[in-house]
Amino acid sequence: MSHHSPEIRAENVSWSAGGATILDGVSFRAPSRRFTGLIGPNGSGKTSLLSTFARLIRPDSGRVLLGDDPVATIHRREFARTVALLEQHSATELELTVEQIVELGVIPHRGGWARPASVTDRDAVTEALAAAGITTLRYRFWHSLSGGERQKTQLARAFAQRPCVLLLDEPTNHLDVSAALELLDLVRNRGLTTVAAMHDLNLAAMYCDHLVVLQRGRVVAEGAPEVVLTAELLADVYGLDALVQPHPRTGRPMVVLCGTVTAAERSRA
Template sequence: MELTIAGVGARLGGRWVVDGVDATPPPGCLTGLLGPNGAGKTTLLRLVAGLLEPAAGAVLVSDPGALDPGPTVPVHTMARQVRARHVALLEQSSDAAVPLSVREVVALGRIPYRTLWGTDTDAGAVDRALAAASATHLAERPWATLSGGERQRVHIARALAQEPSLLLLDEPTNHLDVSAQLALLGFVRGLGVTTVAALHDLNLAAAYCEHVLVLSEGRLAAAGSPADVLTPALVRDVYGVDAHVLTHPTTGRPVIAYSPPGAADS
């Protein structure tokens, strides 16, 4: 799905929390949405998902009903059911226990496809989503018995069951160990679905994202490839931290080495 964020802004509590953001994440790629706490990442994701109507600008997506992908429509004007079939948002997940099996949790992603008679137009989508997320072996497990990493993978499967053209993830690596973080982002990157993921870890973004957007106080501070964007000057200006940017010996991607406060520059 083509996505254009055109001068979008949102006001909450009488102030601009997202202010004039222009960006075009590349289709079919993983874009990292970066920035310190309070920068506006979650609000921007909710604007892109169509859950918030922008106070300025628009979030435009290619019209899913058009044969030619050229026409675009403001995402918040799409009918809710249509939008839910094409845009999936995974917000920061809670650890709430629900009396459901994994298969039943993933099947929640099929709600937008239910007919007036309560039937799903493609019951096999749940099995395909479980398989795509490498979670088929978890299908009959009670949700409450899963580890944090397993739950995140099932959340992804639930989103994939929607068969979205645009996948939005809000801090999907929270509470995961290093192995699970790497596996999850590697999996998401390999989906080939236009994806925007809010991330706190700059090194994870540098390792797995093809494109990054950096927010600072609601404004877009930089956009582009991690190698072009994640510079010592950017890290200092946006995060207030001194850092050296190195090159990974295997992948050639940037690696950010932070300097402790008060440490002398080398």
Template sequence: MGVILADVSFAIDGVSILEDVSAVIPAGTVTGLLGPNGAGKSTLLRLIAGLQTPDAGTVRLGGTVVASLPRREAARRIALLEQSAAPSVDLSVLEVVLLGRIPHRSRVLGSFGGDEDRRVAEHSLAMVGAEGLTDRQWHTLSGGQQQRVQIARALAQSPSLLLLDEPTNHLDVSAQLSLLGQVRRLGLTSVMALHDLNLAAAYCDQILLLHHGRLVASGTPEEVLRPSVIADVYGVDCDIIAHPRGGHPVIVFSPSDAPEAGA
């Protein structure tokens, strides 16, 4: 399902966090949500997920206003992986992923973990290439493995929309590339808040760029990631070149104190 943001605004204690954000996120695409710290990325993800309600404007998923959905129904349709999503108690990997089945728990049965839930959990682990981790304990996993399992937990919700808040934080380069490649292969409508512009350029179909709570640019990586836009939003000088293999934009940053060529 696609997402439509229409004039979305949100404030906390009178301080504007987002103002008049409008965008279309087509079904089946991967959208990168970019912007400096404090731009409103995490807040926008929570509004899309229905965990917070806009002060003005609407968020629609497949034509339905997200704020009108009961919490359980929203959790069945939308999976949000926030930065602080690690379980507070040590569990096995399978138990962590089964937490994603809670929105589908039958009130009649009052529990989950049966054959169907286990099948969905194991399939979710396979989708992110973590099927070999089923019986491992959470605390024994590397950072990259934990992120894969967390995404598997989100997938176990059987969502039509996957929201990820800084999924590559604290991962090495290999784990970052592997994780984002897995997200692309899922085929779900996905929105990822990212800091790394080059990762967004390589793995996202479109980009929404926030600055001071406003959407200042949207479109393909080629349309958004231009030197003038990056300079205005991030205050840095850069050049854009085409990747020698993929052809997508590669941002080459210029340190402010770098010597001129030939100096």
């Protein structure tokens, strides 16, 4: 890779599945060492776009770049050392401990499954457990963990990869409010180039430096949360009747939901 924590760029990325266009000429940039949120209604293409970054999907046209390098040209092992993905549903049928799951993150640095872990690998696991705040869970079994603890374990696995880029697909989807805030604090404090598909608009406004809004597979807005999150955009893209106000403590935009646009129109009629 050309430099540490590179920016990610999508250039005119299109992709279709089952005869439907899912991504339609998507172009945007996720700045280096910043937290970028992908937002938009269900079915707008957030997960598919994230999957093109993670090389799980090959676009029909256009390209994704990490720094100056098209992701399609990066060697598989080098890519695994550079990009870590936290998927929405991370499950395992195996009876693994937290430590064993986090150790999976160092495999790209080992040169193969069979190679024993080096001192550096073991240090990376210990550091990742500490960074995710789960050192005390080290010897617990996966099946005994809460939803928040499982997400932190998967985040520690991603940290153990020592990536430059972190990709997350709705990381707070099944978490209670406090677990969601803890997880996003951990992600932001890591200081990596981060791209997350996000569902909750207020969490996106609180944590993201940069927002990309998708609608029907196209980018309809991009920029800082205070520029992007407007009542007009929420009405147009989500069909929401909402107020957007500065948060009294942080000054970041805060979305106050009042209903749907159609309900608002009916009440005014």
